[in-house]
Amino acid sequence: MRARLRSLWQLVRELSTDAAYERYLAHHAARHSESTPLNRRDFYLREQQRKWSGVNRCC
Amino acid sequence: MSTPVQQVSNHVIKKFLWGLVAVVGACAIGGIALQRGESINAMWIVVAAICVYSLGFRFYSAWIAARVLSVDPARATPATRLNNGRDFVPTHRWIVFGHHFAAIAGPGPLVGPTLAAQFGYLPGTLWILVGAVLGGCVQDMVILFLSTRRNGRSLGQMARDELGPVGGYAAIAGTLMIMVILIAVLGLVVVNAMKHSPWATATVAATIPIAILMGFYLRNIRPGRVLEGSLIGVALLLFGVFGGGWIDGHPLLRTWFDLDGPALARCVIAYGFIAAVLPVWVLLAPRDYLSTFLKLGVVVLLAIAVILMQPDLKMPAVTQFVDGTGPIFGGKMFPFLFITIACGAISGFHALISSGTTPKLISTEADIRMVGYGSMVLESSVAVIAMIAATLLDPGVFFAINSAPGFVGATADAAVTTITNWGFPVTAEQMHALAKEMGEATLFGRTGGAPSLAVGMASIFASVTGQGLLALWYHFAIMFEAVFILTTIDAGTRVGRFMVQDALGHLWKRAGETSWYPSVLLSSALAVAGWGYFLYIGVIDPNGGINILWPLFGIANQLLAGIALSVATGILVKQGRLRFAWVTGAPLAWLAIVTTTATWQKVVSPDVRIGFFAAADQLAEKLAAGTLSAQQAAVAPQLIFNQRLDAAIILILTTLLWIVIADMVRTCWRVANDLPVLPTSEVVVPPASNLTSTMESG
Numbered sequence: 193m194r195a196r197l198r199s200l201w202q203l204v205r206e207l208s209t210d211a212a213y214e215r216y217l218a219h220h221a222a223r224h225s226e227s228t229p230l231n232r233r234d235f236y237l238r239e240q241q242r243k244w245s246g247v248n249r250c251c
Numbered sequence: 252m253s254t255p256v257q258q259v260s261n262h263v264i265k266k267f268l269w270g271l272v273a274v275v276g277a278c279a280i281g282g283i284a285l286q287r288g289e290s291i292n293a294m295w296i297v298v299a300a301i302c303v304y305s306l307g308f309r310f311y312s313a314w315i316a317a318r319v320l321s322v323d324p325a326r327a328t329p330a331t332r333l334n335n336g337r338d339f340v341p342t343h344r345w346i347v348f349g350h351h352f353a354a355i356a357g358p359g360p361l362v363g364p365t366l367a368a369q370f371g372y373l374p375g376t377l378w379i380l381v382g383a384v385l386g387g388c389v390q391d392m393v394i395l396f397l398s399t400r401r402n403g404r405s406l407g408q409m410a411r412d413e414l415g416p417v418g419g420y421a422a423i424a425g426t427l428m429i430m431v432i433l434i435a436v437l438g439l440v441v442v443n444a445m446k447h448s449p450w451a452t453a454t455v456a457a458t459i460p461i462a463i464l465m466g467f468y469l470r471n472i473r474p475g476r477v478l479e480g481s482l483i484g485v486a487l488l489l490f491g492v493f494g495g496g497w498i499d500g501h502p503l504l505r506t507w508f509d510l511d512g513p514a515l516a517r518c519v520i521a522y523g524f525i526a527a528v529l530p531v532w533v534l535l536a537p538r539d540y541l542s543t544f545l546k547l548g549v550v551v552l553l554a555i556a557v558i559l560m561q562p563d564l565k566m567p568a569v570t571q572f573v574d575g576t577g578p579i580f581g582g583k584m585f586p587f588l589f590i591t592i593a594c595g596a597i598s599g600f601h602a603l604i605s606s607g608t609t610p611k612l613i614s615t616e617a618d619i620r621m622v623g624y625g626s627m628v629l630e631s632s633v634a635v636i637a638m639i640a641a642t643l644l645d646p647g648v649f650f651a652i653n654s655a656p657g658f659v660g661a662t663a664d665a666a667v668t669t670i671t672n673w674g675f676p677v678t679a680e681q682m683h684a685l686a687k688e689m690g691e692a693t694l695f696g697r698t699g700g701a702p703s704l705a706v707g708m709a710s711i712f713a714s715v716t717g718q719g720l721l722a723l724w725y726h727f728a729i730m731f732e733a734v735f736i737l738t739t740i741d742a743g744t745r746v747g748r749f750m751v752q753d754a755l756g757h758l759w760k761r762a763g764e765t766s767w768y769p770s771v772l773l774s775s776a777l778a779v780a781g782w783g784y785f786l787y788i789g790v791i792d793p794n795g796g797i798n799i800l801w802p803l804f805g806i807a808n809q810l811l812a813g814i815a816l817s818v819a820t821g822i823l824v825k826q827g828r829l830r831f832a833w834v835t836g837a838p839l840a841w842l843a844i845v846t847t848t849a850t851w852q853k854v855v856s857p858d859v860r861i862g863f864f865a866a867a868d869q870l871a872e873k874l875a876a877g878t879l880s881a882q883q884a885a886v887a888p889q890l891i892f893n894q895r896l897d898a899a900i901i902l903i904l905t906t907l908l909w910i911v912i913a914d915m916v917r918t919c920w921r922v923a924n925d926l927p928v929l930p931t932s933e934v935v936v937p938p939a940s941n942l943t944s945t946m947e948s949g
Contacts (some may be wrong), residue, residue, distance in 0.1 A: 206342075207349040208477045208540075219336030226832055236475035242338060245749070245765075247412065247426075247603040248775040249742040251359035251433050251594050251808065 212239060263812030269309065276302025283373060283568070293639045296376055297558065300635045304628045307384035312392060312624040316545075319823070319831040320396050324617035327936050329402045329590075331614060332590050335867040341614035344621055350612065352626040353543045354604045355391070358736045359594025359808075360634035362440060365700035366801060368593040368641040368649065369577040371569040375638050382589070382596025383631035386838035389810055391601045392623030393819045394888070398606035399613050400933045406606045410818050412932035413825065414914045421907045422814050426603065426700075427750050428904060429807035431778075433600075434523070434743045435785030436800040437736045440699035442515045442727050443789055449508040450690055451514055452515070454495030454507065455733040458538070459522070461487045465537035481540045481548040488541065488734070492727050499690065512790040512879055519740070520783040527744040527775040532660030535741045540733035549708075553636050556711045566642035566649065571673070578654035579698070580798040586848040589841075590805030595634025597838065599811025601627065628776050640707030641700075647677025648685060648694075650701040655795030656696045666695055684756075698795035701732045747778035755906050789894045791886045798860070802853065803897060808905055813842045813908045817915040824919040825928060832919075843912060854898050863901070867894035 272772035279299035330341040411419025575583040751774040756763020789796025816839035856862035
């Protein structure tokens with residue numbers, strides 16, 4: 193039950209993009225460990241810029 | 252472990268259950284179609300929809316995935332091969348589903364069915380169900396698959412790669428046009444909902460500072476904590492609904508927000524421009540989070556409320572307006588039903604999302620069915636709920652809200668007399684009492700669908716929470732619709748700006764730089780001027796504007812679907828799957844027939860409520876004869892010009908569609924005659940990254 197709730201919470205965090213920064217850190221550590229990763233704020237701003245550079249919302 | 256005997260019996264039980272779903276679905280549809288009594292319960296439609304969607308998803312989408320597309324779950328997707336932790340990220344299928352659904356679901360499936368309810372609940376409901384299962388869901392899923400196989404290439408790029416440059420340019424031109432018309436028509440819907448309603452206007456206006464506040468929170472106070480930021484934002488929005496009521500009761504403050512159509516149109520235009528030039532984190536991104544949370548919450552609440560309250564639908568199954576004399580928009584059921592309900596049945600716009608961000612998140616091709624077909628099923632069910640909310644109103648009330656004063660008469664007495672004479676009894680007292688309950692001065696002539704949907708939603712919600720809250724629910728519903736319409740306006744204007752900058756960049760390199768402010772301002776102004784023009788004309792049109800703009804939008808949207816289906820059909824044939832080409836070819840043929848017939852009628856019809864030229868000529872004659880009032884005469888030249896412009900636009904759109912179809916047919920003909928065609932743009936996956944595939948199939 194507890195594990196279920198936790199995975200549901202994780203799903204909500206992923207869906208709301210709350211978890212995006214942790215995923216970025218993990219990816220960064222795995223692939224680009226030689227450089228310093230962006231901080232949370234810069235990552236958020238860069239992601240918003242990328243997200244809204246194309247067709248992202250419909251009728 | 253189950254024994255073989257258990258497996259066989261499981262198989263039999265499954266078959267039996269699916270057989271049962273089919274029988275129940277058939278009975279529900281039969282019940283809806285044959286019902287000719289006073290009213291019918293909404294549960295008939297809910298049950299029919301659930302059965303049709305389940306069967307479509309379980310059997311048709313599975314068959315398309317396996318046989319037509321040969322989906323290969325073991326093949327490495329772009330997300331896994333090109334994983335960069337940013338846009339290419341292998342993502343869990345429920346999360347991709349959520350993002351994809353949030354992207355495709357806009358206000359379209361709420362507005363279209365409400366307008367099409369003038370034909371009765373039956374034609375619209377059937378088209379939503381059939382159109383989605385055989386058309387819209389198929390389009391979304393096939394384009395998602397094709398784009399996934401091409402590293403997430405866009406629809407325009409795929410058209411160029413697979414058919415040739417003609418198809419590619421047509422797709423881009425179509426996208427720009429649909430964007431302009433879409434934003435204009437949605438702007439008109441919001442303006443009509445806020446016109447002379449201080450409560451609605453104040454509530455909608457409050458969403459702007461709330462979004463900005465949330466933007467600062469997400470950037471400066473708690474960077475990237477979207478969940479908590481959105482919760483605060485939604486709480487503030489609800490507070491804004493109360494606050495709007497308070498302003499409405501204040502003798503001085505209410506006059507500040509009591510605006511007429513043209514003034515509101517200017518506000519929306521200014522807002523669109525500012526939103527397009529501001530950095531996204533200020534307004535656009537937080538507003539989008541708010542609208543997504545609201546959208547999910549309201550759709551779920553509405554579905555639960557419909558199932559709990561099981562309301563009766565008071566609209567007849569089919570009204571006399573199928574003959575083309577409908578008050579909301581002119582034109583017969585064929586072809587106009589099929590362009591009025593685009594989103595919810597088949598929407599070309601979705602092809603842009605299916606070939607945009609989503610294919611870069613797919614972690615295995617096995618998820619494509621659920622994400623592509625499944626999301627559209629959910630979107631389509633939103634359209635069914637909107638249809639229920641529109642048709643549970645007294646038809647007299649529904650038509651009084653949605654008919655333009657230019658058609659039913661400018662005074663309340665004239666309007667109720669006209670509508671009662673159609674056989675839908677309604678009185679001025681009834682409308683007055685309803686408006687009072689909803690906290691509005693009047694509900695007459697509030698065209699565009701949003702107010703009548705809000706009345707429907709408010710009555711469903713209030714039947715759960717008590718009638719005393721009707722006015723709050725009504726303005727909550729208006730705020731909810733406005734919030735995500737404004738999101739579409741923001742996002743669409745921004746995309747329009749990028750497209751204009753891209754085009755200008757070909758002429759002068761500097762203008763193409765998306766961070767060079769003079770170019771940003773110029774291209775944003777051009778994009779806003781494009782839709783602002785149509786919005787303004789719609790607002791000053793005494794017939795409400797919706798009757799002109801919505802069909803134009805429907806045709807543009809179906810044109811884009813036609814381009815997407817042409818690309819899909821062409822690729823299927825090139826891959827030697829001619830015998831399956833009907834899967835996308837049949838919906839394409841239907842759309843081509845529908846849009847071409849609608850265009851033909853819009854251009855040549857002598858009926859002034861259908862034909863653009865007929866309407867322009869009639870108005871020009873009246874102007875020349877001097878029979879117009881001074882006020883009408885002042886705007887007549889603009890209206891005349893606009894009608895002729897609309898005719899030209901619709902002709903261009905349909906010509907574009909036929910150019911793409913011809914290009915596709917040319918490609919197919921060359922394939923059939925063994926002549927060379929453009930090589931496939933499908934990415935070849937190196938065997939190393941495809942290890943599991945060779946293991947399983949080998």
